[in-house]
Amino acid sequence: MEFSKASEILYKGRVVKGMDFNKPEAFPLFANTSFTMKSLDEVKEAYKSKYTYVRTGNPNRDSLAEIVSSLECGEDTLIFSSGMGAITTTMLALVKPGDHIICNRNIYGETFDVMVKLLSTFGVETILVDFDDIENVRKAIQPNTKMIYSEVLANPTINVADIPTLAKIxxxxxxxxxxxxxxxSPIAIQPISFGADIVINSMTKFMNGHSDAITGSITASSEIIETIRPIRMLCGTPGDPHASWMMIRGIQTIDLRLKKQMANAAKLAKALEDNQYVSKVNHPSLESFPQHELATKLFKSKDTMSGIMSFIIPEDEKKINAFMQKLHFAHYATTLGGLRTTLNHPVTSSHSHMPDEDRRKMGITPGMFRLSVGIEDVDDLITDFMQALQVFGN
Known part of the structure; x- marks a missing residue:
């Protein structure tokens, strides 16, 4: 779905729960924690269909939710305080003691902790499986399996999930x-269109795009959303109105930003692959990528797959430091998806808790960097990386 369709939510003067904003050019920020009423009749009406308290309802959150639903081709969306808030709240709402979850082995570190450490204290069993071989998933199914969980692209190895097959299983x-x-992001792929029941976005990343606000979203059927909604209120994980307001601002440029970032990533991935000092590049646009064929079935083109990649350089810490210092455009950051190109070192961050032997089995070495590509001129980016990589020839 084109973003222009989602933007109608802002520009048609829509009435949000009875409140007519008269076509504001910029959507208003409702920073108040409460809405007032003048009579008991008005109080009763407010509790039915309007706004009362910020934790239960807010126009900025609701408007952002409508936009995300449109982009993700889902029936309804809930906005959370963060991506992790979205994941944990959804799990607490949908699974119960005795349930079983099959989770992709290649998963974000804190999601791993939720699945393996947190949920186990509630009597929920999670099994970690290598999703690259879909037979592993079939074999892991149990009579009490409640959910299968995966990222579209794994962090940081960029392994692609076969969403249609996972949905069928x-x-x-x-x-x-x-x-x-x-x-x-939904600009690259809409998992619900391929059979997914629930889609989570850490909107802090690409959907915001400006590295200045934190929010998460869950998109699903109305039935699933209504199951999660009261748990979100009880857990105190609804999104902040100001952050939601910032997200609406960021999403207005998402189509422009993401297409530029994804196209830049495909070109930079090829240039890095051709460099003599880079031993491996993980990006689904590359023909050398093990799941390239699957990626071509899920994504529209090689230029619209992802703004994220990873690459491996020699395991020489002194030269790695020199390489990082030689870069002019890319810089180290602990987040991703912003306007500028950023690097992350999994061995010293997301996967630091894992033994080296286990990391290497996953393809993660001390020479690996995860790269979030920005909107800079792609020729400038390529030139910058090529000159910085020369340190490995010295």
């Missing part, structure tokens, strides 16, 4: 398929 066994779309 889940639905054949009365389970739900939950997909994290953070690394790709």
């Amino acid at each position: 889940a639905h054949d066994h009365d389970a739900l398929l939950m997909i994290d779309n953070t690394f790709t």
Whole structure:
């Protein structure tokens, strides 16, 4: 779906729960924690269909939710305080003691902790499986399997999830398929269109795009959303109105930003692959990528796959430091998806808790960097990386 359709929510003067904003050019910020009423009749009406308290309802959050639903081709969306808030709240709402979850082995570190450490204290079992071989998923199914969970692209190895096949396996066994779309965004792919039941976005990343606000979203059927909604209120994880307001601002440029970032990533990935000092590049646009064929079935083109990649350089810490210092455009940051190109070192960040032997089995070495590509001129980016990589020839 084109973003212009989602933007109608802002520009048609829509009435949000009875409040007519008369076509504001910039959507207003409702920073108040409460709405007032003048009579008991008005109070009763407010609790039915209007706004009362910020934790239960807010126009900025609701408007952002409508936009995300449109972009993700879902029935309804809830906005959360963060991507992790979205994940944990959804799990607490949908699984119960005795349930079983099949989770992709290649998963974000804190999602791993939720699945393996947090949920286990509530009597929920999570099994980690290598989703690259889909037979592993089939073999892992149990009578009490409630959910299959994966990211579209794994962090940081960029392994691609076969969403249509995962959806069929889940639905054949009365389970739900939950997909994290953070690394790709609905501009690249809409997992619900491929059979996913629930889509989570850490909107802090590409959907915001400006590295200045934190929010998460869950998009699903109205039935699933209504199951999660009261738990979100009880957990205190609804999104902040100001952050939601900032997200609406960021999403207005998402189509322009993401297409530029994804196209830049495809070109930079090829240039890095051709460099003599780079031993491996992980990006689905490359023909050398093990799941390139699957990626071509899921994404519209090689230029619209993702703004994220990873690459491996020699394991020489002194020269790695020199390489980083030689870069002019890219810089180290602990987040991703912003306007500028950023680097992250998994061995010292997201996967630092894992033994080196286990990391290497996953393809993560001390020479690996995850790269979030920005909107800079792609020729400038390529030139910059090529000159910085020369340090490995010295």
